[in-house]
Amino acid sequence: MEQLARQRAAQVAAWRADVGSRPAGEWAQLRDVAVHTTGIPVRQWNGAHVTGSDPDLDAAATWFAARGMPWAVLVPEDEPFDPGTAQITTQRVMLRDLDGLPAPPELELWWDDGDGAVAVQQSVFEDDLTGDFVLPKLRNPVCGLVTAYDGGPVSTATLVVAEGVAAVYGVGTLSSHRGRGLGRAVTLAVLHEGVRRGCDLAFLNPSDLGHGVYRGLGFADAPGWRVHMSIPAGGSSS
Numbered sequence: 001m002e003q004l005a006r007q008r009a010a011q012v013a014a015w016r017a018d019v020g021s022r023p024a025g026e027w028a029q030l031r032d033v034a035v036h037t038t039g040i041p042v043r044q045w046n047g048a049h050v051t052g053s054d055p056d057l058d059a060a061a062t063w064f065a066a067r068g069m070p071w072a073v074l075v076p077e078d079e080p081f082d083p084g085t086a087q088i089t090t091q092r093v094m095l096r097d098l099d100g101l102p103a104p105p106e107l108e109l110w111w112d113d114g115d116g117a118v119a120v121q122q123s124v125f126e127d128d129l130t131g132d133f134v135l136p137k138l139r140n141p142v143c144g145l146v147t148a149y150d151g152g153p154v155s156t157a158t159l160v161v162a163e164g165v166a167a168v169y170g171v172g173t174l175s176s177h178r179g180r181g182l183g184r185a186v187t188l189a190v191l192h193e194g195v196r197r198g199c200d201l202a203f204l205n206p207s208d209l210g211h212g213v214y215r216g217l218g219f220a221d222a223p224g225w226r227v228h229m230s231i232p233a234g235g236s237s238s
């Protein structure tokens with residue numbers, strides 16, 4: 001339970017740190033809900049994390065409406081709170097103590113190569129605004145981007161350090177290069193970088209495709225977050 005509590009606090013802290021380097025990024029702690037916006041009009045990059053039993057979602061709705069941003073409500077999966085809106089998905093969480101990490105394989109790895117990371121993520125995640133999301137991380141001291149090259153950029157992962165926890169995001173490999181252990185390799189690279197920066201715990205939000213890879217690296221499933229539609233300013237469900 002201590003690790004899970006640390007993960008949840010670190011996820012909120014990671015977003016707070018992330019938006020701090022963005023021209024239109026903002027963060028606020030309202031009553032029992034932490035809200036953040038990257039300033040990019042994509043729902044998954046603007047959220048309200050429920051942090052207590054009585055979150056003021058009306059205040060959150062007003063906050064996002066003032067900024068014209070789409071958003072979602074994230075509720076700890078093992079908490080009974082119901083925001084009264086449709087659940088969109090579940091954001092899975094996996095945890096790993098950072099003792100005993102395997103050594104990363106020998107690869108051509110480039111750190112803080114924004115263009116390479118964007119090229120891979122745009123191909124993998126198919127989002128035209130990927131550059132707007134990824135590039136501000138290069139000037140954020142809590143972040144680190146690694147990209148594996150094989151004649152060009154083929155795999156990438158992102159590290160965000162928050163409260164002694166290594167948050168691993170944006171792991172992706174070009175479809176032409178899957179099955180070669182590259183996702184595992186870049187994940188290990190950012191985990192070792194997290195250790196170098198003083199982290200003793202890591203978490204990530206796995207996709208179905210990556211889940212087995214992360215289990216092989218020693219990550220274990222933990223309760224995640226239920227992701228719900230936002231409510232409009234005024235308090236009725238959307």
